[in-house]
Amino acid sequence: MPRMNSLRRRARSLGTAATAAFVTLVTLASLVSLTAVVTAAATPAQADTLICEQFGSTVIQGRYVVQNNRWGTSEAQCVNATTTGFELTRADGSVPTNGAPKSYPSVFNGCHYTNCSPGTNLPMQVSAIGSAPTSISYGYVSGAVYNASYDIWLDPTPRTDGVNRTEIMIWFNRVGPINPVGSRVGTATVAGRGWEVWTGNNGANDVISFVAPSAIGSWGFDVMDFVDQAVARGLAQPSWYVTSVQAGFEPWQNGAGLRVNSFSSSVNAGSGGDPGGPGDPGTPAGACRVTYTPNVWPGGFTTNVTVANTGSAPVSGWKVAFTLPSGQRVTNAWNAAISPSSGAVTATNLSSNAQIPPSGSQSFGFQGTYTGTFTAPAQFSLNGTACSVA
CATH class of the missing domain: 2.60.120.180 (Glycoside hydrolase family 11/12, catalytic domain)
Known part of the structure; x- marks a missing residue:
């Protein structure tokens, strides 16, 4: 829909003033009573x-x-x-x-x-x-x-x-x-x-x-x-x-x-730090290993996926491809964009985690639903290279 064609003004923020906390320390020694009052400013909470x-x-x-x-x-x-x-x-x-x-x-x-x-x-x-x-x-x-x-x-x-x-x-x-x-x-x-x-x-x-x-x-x-x-x-x-x-x-x-x-x-x-479009798989991987760790409950699951670069050259930009078993669907993902939500899917890096150095790894995860019996994907590839599965 059209937006008003005028300059946006800066936000009006309502901060939270620091609160003061008073601590009274009382020490008794023999017949002498000493009272001290210490006033200190508390650290303010992070305000919306x-x-x-x-x-x-x-x-x-x-x-x-x-x-x-x-x-x-x-x-x-x-x-x-x-x-x-x-x-x-x-x-x-x-x-x-x-x-x-x-x-x-x-x-x-x-x-x-x-x-x-x-x-x-x-x-x-x-x-x-x-x-x-x-x-x-x-x-x-x-x-x-x-x-x-x-x-x-x-x-x-x-x-x-x-x-x-x-x-x-x-x-x-x-x-x-x-x-x-x-x-x-x-x-x-x-x-x-x-x-x-x-x-x-x-x-x-x-x-x-x-x-x-x-x-x-x-x-x-x-x-x-x-x-x-x-x-x-x-x-x-x-x-x-x-x-x-x-x-x-x-x-x-x-x-x-x-x-x-x-x-x-x-x-x-599309070049440099990411795997590019569907026809541009990014830097080819020499060798890779995938660890797939699911947590399953009736009808739903989360999983953590770690992809390790076991080759000798860095991987600049990555796409991890795998096929979800029938009945499984991705509902939410983190540390990667996953598309489509079912069938043969591809997890694509974010700008913050595009590099995988030799002997290094990157992890991503997702939440999903399933019907029938839960099983894990059997095969994975990194930028077109088949990976071993840990």
Whole structure:
């Protein structure tokens, strides 16, 4: 949806004052009584940041921006930025459900109306991006009309201000009588999931929306799977730029209590420190060993996967490929982006763990569901090289 074309102002932070603690020490020795009072300032607890300013923002994790972004209403709205995400603590008023939402409280990597997240490498040209792993965990409420939406913005130029040409929206959840911009044009399977596909124009930019048929609470995926869809449908070009990756909510009515519990986003160039696209497996591995350690309960499991480089050369960027047994599905992942969610899957490094030196290793994990009898994958490969299994 369109955002207000005005400069975003800095967040209004409400800090927590240090509290004073008084300690009284009493010592009795023989017939002499001595009392001493010591006053010391206690270390303040790490405070969240409350943002009620219309376009206020703050930085979390040292690399992402949380923004209030109340662009479609004059009613009060506040977000509480936490160490890993944010909560919408106040969301007054409502707007008609057949029009635009009242705001987009969100967290982002990249640039939004001249506000760029610390250390971001966005904008980056689509053709130069090898992978863009991300993960998100949402918290939902009842009694509100809203979507939980993940936004990806693209433009023919590397602009860091104003409205971009194309907006990709991923609707993780839809509550109430609301629909995306435009009209439904069909369905598609993207990143291992099925979606309704909507396309249209909101008067400022083109929009392609992917709507989940049922609510998704948390998920890790590669942003480029959706960018490739936009390119294939003529709504972007490989020469265009990804300018920002955002996750949040679009409320139409109420919305207090909606949460982004956690968010991560990396954008990796197609050469150097990552394995690149589907046809670019990264630095070939000389030899490797995989240790797969599951923890299983009825209907669900978590597993830790350690991939060791047993060759003599470093591996720069990695993709670990394996096939999940029938009935198993990935629901959440950490330290890697896993796609698709079932069948033959590939775990792709994040920007922070792309290197595996000789005699070194990297670990990632995921949570999943299963039906029938649980079994572990039988074979693994690292950048196309078959690995031994410990």
